[in-house]
Amino acid sequence: MIDSVYLADDAATIQFGARLAEAVGSQGAVIFLHGNLGMGKTTLCRGVMQALGHQGAVKSPTYTLVEPYEFPGFIVYHFDLYRLSDPEELEYLGIRDYFSEQALCLIEWPEKGQGWLPAADLELNLSEKLPGRCIKWSKNTQKGCMIADRIVNEFNG
Template sequence: MSDYSIELADEPAMVAFGEHLAACCTEGAVIFLHGDLGMGKTTLSRGVLRGCGHQGSVKSPTYTLVEPYETPAGPVYHFDLYRLGDPEELEFLGIRDYFDERSLSLIEWPERGAGILPVADLEIEIRVEGTGRLLSWQYNTEKGRKLADSLRKG
């Protein structure tokens, strides 16, 4: 996916990386999370939410499509589009209202919303690497480039 990558050994490492990602998000962003079932997309999202100051539980929004969180760092929207039947359904959700300069949007299964979702600032792919995970990322915008560079330096 890119020359930006990191190997993570286990679930605590995935959560810690998510916390680091949150710290790098100094302004709103749209982040696509790619990976097969069970790769850790929701675990990564849990880390991001913790990094934004959320203290409660984080559940996968598989059936609701989106879980909104008001955090000390600002609004975070966790999307899971796995069960989305048609990208047009997102229009009925008022999807465009979720994306602004302040909000951070984490989107699992973004390919299911193709043509409706905005361009991602950053795309993260998660895949198996030995007994852990390999995360690789690429940017699509200037905001994403800054975010990708901050992640690499971390």
């Protein structure tokens, strides 16, 4: 079973994000995005938003911690916890209110929120593999397995 894919450039990362959006559908999920600075986590999120029909810019929510993107009957929350100094800050953000069956939560730097975040359905680890990057995934729930299987089917189809 495939559990990783090589992405040659930003365009391929955006395309992977689009496939991720298609695989999730409107069921909602919690997806952790791991990787060093500059590995393409926000680029992947941009692909998700564009595939869902978002026309505007998709920027990293480094300073705001979360950016909501609303779609008919569905919402995506893009978190970037890089600047979080204490995971307890998430309590003041009202973190529990963001997670529902109608929400896709994409969380960059989830380790910074350890103890305050729900378990991820799927974890994506982005790493450098010159000249591009590699995305490896871990399926943590039945929903995560379904999403990953749909992504694999997209790449095999």
